[in-house]
Amino acid sequence: MSALILALAAGAVVGLALGALGGGGSVLAVPALIYLLGFTPAAATTASLIIVTATSFTALCAHARTGHVRWKAGALFAAAGILPAAAAGAAASRLPQPILTTAFAVVAALAAVRMLRPGRPSTGHPPTVRPAAAAGTGAGLGALTGLLGVGGGFLVVPALVTVLAFEMQAAVGTSLLVISVNSLASLATRGATTAGADWPVIAPFTGAAILGAWDGKRLAAKVSGTLLRRVFAAVLLAVAAWMLVDALTP
Template identity: 30%
Template sequence: MSIAIGIVVGLVLGLTGAGGSVFAVPLLMFGMHWSLPQAAPVALIAVCAAAAFGTVTAWDVSYVRYRAATLMSALGLVTAPLGLVAASAMPGGMLAGLFAAALVIISVRMLLQAQQHPEETQVVRASVAGDGAPAGGPICRIHPGSGRLLWTRACALTISAIGAATGFLSGLLGVGGGFVIVPSLRATTALSVHSAVATSLMSIALTSAGTVLVSLLMGRPMLWAAALPFVAGALAGMFAGRSIAPRIAGPRLQQGFAVMMLAAAGVLMMKSF
């Protein structure tokens, strides 16, 4: 069972750069009859391994914006322990309810964004003058030649805020944070959806690894017998997902991911009640 769940998680993560632990946690809770605190660290280990594999495969095509991913991860590792402490003080039903509410909000926003941009035209090749983004444009622009982010103060603060929020949610809910990173990067930067996905994968890998380490140091249990086959399944699913993803239009990926998040939210709401 854990291998099958891992394949589903890896496939979703490979296609969207997000949602691995979003689906891993409810699937493990129902499929393995675990509580959220039991499922969260196992989900993070599998997501970390699959995201690291996805980052390597995306590196050759220059999708990964490694400076942004590293900055987000650094801030995430600072706030992850705060999320772990908050999770320890909250009942399981409340945690599941918060998880579900976050999924609904983000999935609705992603559906609206995909409708506003029916074609993938997000790679805006424009330069920035001064320290902030021009009115009406994304906060983080990209270099017209290299495709790399143009780092301004506003851009750095925005990327840092995304990382801090991701780390806190990683500790609180046991998620890699891709369901926050991908839509946030799409809303605030000129990166294409495929570049946002690849950058999200690197950040997820680093943040998840750090969160798992902090969790173990804090004495949280780890069910290794189920975690290892789960990781193997996630890697297999990631390989398949990264092979398929370039053939699918960006907005279609967003719509599919949003629908799956709504389904996961419904499952978690039933669990919380």
């Protein structure tokens, strides 16, 4: 199968995840770029950030139109994560890849387990934003974004649901704002690797992901938050197990 077809297929899946779940794009894009398209881990994380930045911004616009973005909380998360994301992105290049892959898998699995726990009942009104909680959580997630080369949506969504008691649809929309900002901050520290990016693969991958994000947005409007949460958790657990086995296999 040609690289173009693989890039288009993988991009569609990544976009669908971002549009419907508000995250999961990088956690799916990185393995696809490595195992399907032959990218090195370093090149894959950089390419993933490029793809997810463009796709998440597109999906953010779609969710904003339906009022599913909590701008105040999202801004706090994003602002708190900018410097940690940039610093961790610079440090990531000095760490052995198996350590990064293992950390990626463990964090994804923990996020999935937390998503499977029963959520707090929604009151139907936007929750009160706790600035300290939002800023502290945002800083931690920003650091993980830079370190692991992911947009961070697969961590932001659980954090918004469990820490700030967001309903799932608002968590999905707001996470896209945080993903866009964190991904840009992390990309700023990877200038050397973006210069040699494989654009003939990245461009169609990104285009398919953007189109998939619109389909994902429509899917999110038709499916309950509980089901979305379970699907999100199942995807995270599967990818975490795959990457952990790969990291620990000689």
